[in-house]
Amino acid sequence: MTRLLLLVMIFPAQDGASQDKPITFIDETKDAGLVDALAGMMGHGGAWGDFDGDGKVDLFVGGFCDRPNSEYAPAKAPVPSRLFRNKGDGTFELTGQVEMHARTSGALFVDLDGDGLLELYVSNNAKAKGGKTDEPQKSATTRHSSLHRLHQGKFIEVPGCAAAPPTIFTSRNVGVLDYDGDGQLDLLVVEDKFTKAPRSALLRNKGKLAFEDVTGAAGIPQDLFGLGLAVGDVNGDGRPDFFIAHSNRLFINEGGKFVEYKSDVFDHHPTDGEDWPCGAVFADLNRDGRPDLVVTAHHEGARNRIFLGDGKGGFRDITKEAGLGDVVPTKCPHVEVQDFDNDGWPDIYTSAAWMDGDRVVPLIYRHTGVKDGIPRFEPIRPIKAPMVYYPAGPTADYDGDGRLDIFLINWFAGRRCTLLRNESPKRHWIDVRIANKTMGIGAKIRIGEQVQELNIGYGYASGQTATCHFGLGDAAEVEVEIVVDGKTIKQKTKADQVLTVRP
Helix, strand or coil, X not given: CCCCECCCECCCCCCCCCCCCCCCEEECCCCCCCCCCCCCCCEEEEEEECCXXXXXXXXXXXXXXXXXXXXXXXXXXXCCCEEEEECCCCCEEECCCCCCCCEEEEEEEECCCCCCCCEEEEEEECCCCCCCCCCCHHHHHCCCCEXXXXXXXXXXXXXXXXXXXXXXXXXXXXXXXXXXXXXXXXXXXXXXXXXXXXXCEEEEEEECCEEEECCCCCCCCCCCCCCCEEEECCCCCCCCEEEECCCCEEEEECCCCEEXXXXXXXXXXXXXXXXXXXXXXXXXXXXXXXXXXXXXXECCCECCEEEEECCCCCEEECHHHHCCCCCECCCCCCEEEECCCCCCCCEEEEEEEEEECCEEEEEEEEEEEEECCEEEEEECCCCCCCEEECCECCEECCCCXXXXXXXXXXXXXXXXXXXXXXXXXXXXXXXXXXXXXXXXCCCEEEECCEEEECCCCCECCEECCCCEEEEEECCCEEEEEEEECCEEEEEEEECCCEEEEEC
16 A cells, blocks of 8 residues: 655635736846856757756756857857756856766756656657768767766766667757556657658656667557657546647547647647747646647747547637737747646647847746636737747756746747746745655646646647646645555645655
């Protein structure tokens, strides 16, 4: 019988989100010590994760190394990937680890061998032939994805690891799921369509960082391609399903075998050859306990979409009714659903932004409540040009104040990565983590009418911590219901803490 040491939460239902307190951020990049260390960085992927186990989230930033040296100014050449340790005083220090030159397109901190230590998966967008003459660009262009494990406190690459198969070239998102229910985390590696015979791969975890490719055996088509990825239990049967953006295909897990959900609801009609659905995330947007889906677009003129889930695996498009009908005048690659103002209603964030001089204002659609079962959202300012975008932008509470912050990874010459600290007015909150062999991936956590499923690696090119963040509004004490390892536990607890569940 599994014992679960647990503090859980629930707070009273509300009819609508409060609008009297704005969502605001401040640029802390310089004060955090990240400007000089990332000067010239032109990146495309990154992740948060507490790799040293000190309770503070650290940061990995992946560079994209294939352009002329002059474009990386003020750096003299391409900037390699960077791993930073969070010092706990609002600043970060460069570790000098995992400093590879590659075309990094995503990253993830995840415990794949169940030993309590995080591995670092780096997803690289490689080419079969380099096509470059200068170094490090030439060798970086052909560098495949890689897995790194901790050894005596430092990351070392796992050579020849089947988690990063050489048959996958243009890797993008990496998803984590226990698809066969054996208590070990498997990997779903998504390859884009911009290569010969693109495919994505399901890699079954055999233990001790050994993996086998079970794509075909699990019913996944060999020609499946995409950009972003969302994993979640869409029909409530306790098994992880997944949606891959760009190809816009949903697959339902029927006991270790995946069957495609056939519907035209996800059909995308591009306006030109570069109009691609990109980011994807499952979340309960209307607090009915059923996962919904948000898909954003990698297009100058992004048509982002919301699909309401019926809890049985079916979806319908509610984009206009929900308030996301306006075309965004820049790309919106990454997407997350998070409660940035801690009012108890989940907001939608994409890695697009407005620029007020040097000030970056992220595109967040604030939740304004539910009407007739439809969640309603409003952007924090009018959707109009000029706007900019970042390919990746994972969230985390890096300073431990109970408000989610954002790290935006720069893609353009002459600009920089940006750390945005959340300074929204304080409300109550609680974070839930689960300390078991699978990091709690797939666990379902209920707080009153709020329901979240614990996942990482959703959206696009971004890795999050294995944490469910809940805003609690004015509730100082709450009750939580957690479903994990086949058990359901309920318990009251106080707000404003990181709650770690130890099975």
